[in-house]
Amino acid sequence: xxxxxxxxxxxxxxxxxxxxxxxxxxxxxxxxxxxxxxxxxxxxxxxxxxxxxxxxxxxxxxxxxxxxxxxxxxxxxxxxxxxxxxxxxxxxxxxxxxxxxxxxxxxxxxxxxxxxxxxxxxxxxxxxxxxxxxxxxxxxxxxxxxxxxxxxx
Numbered sequence: 001x002x003x004x005x006x007x008x009x010x011x012x013x014x015x016x017x018x019x020x021x022x023x024x025x026x027x028x029x030x031x032x033x034x035x036x037x038x039x040x041x042x043x044x045x046x047x048x049x050x051x052x053x054x055x056x057x058x059x060x061x062x063x064x065x066x067x068x069x070x071x072x073x074x075x076x077x078x079x080x081x082x083x084x085x086x087x088x089x090x091x092x093x094x095x096x097x098x099x100x101x102x103x104x105x106x107x108x109x110x111x112x113x114x115x116x117x118x119x120x121x122x123x124x125x126x127x128x129x130x131x132x133x134x135x136x137x138x139x140x141x142x143x144x145x146x147x148x149x150x151x152x153x
Contacts, residue, residue: 019036019047020058020067021052022076022081023104028104032049032133045134045137045141054076054077055072058076059084070084071104072085072104074105074114088101099144100144105125106124106126
């Protein structure tokens with residue numbers, strides 16, 4: 001399977017978009033970090049990543065770095081994913097309305113609750129694979145770039 005490498009980040013010409021990964025499970029963060037490194041090296045993605053090891057750290061990084069995409073575990077220490085989402089919706093979206101929030105979880109039954117709470121996407125941890133993950137992230141980055149350029153849908 002090959003991922004196209006056409007330039008899509010016309011609205012990110014000055015700097016690459018930032019993606020925040022928040023999870024207190026180090027093996028999950030390590031796997032996603034590997035995916036990002038591989039995708040950037042192959043030219044499949046052009047973005048920077050920042051890592052948070054718990055919910056409070058995620059909130060602090062959202063406030064200071066204002067990432068375009070947040071991929072957040074639901075069950076984390078210090079603040080859970082729903083608390084991070086609430087902060088994101090109430091503060092960050094007002095500061096940076098063209099951004100995207102996604103939950104990831106091993107518990108498929110949390111999906112409905114996540115979308116009711118206002119997430120933009122949901123990833124099943126047990127199904128994380130390089131190509132689908134990279135393609136999904138690329139589509140989210142395109143959406144963010146489109147919303148920035150044209151003021152949303």
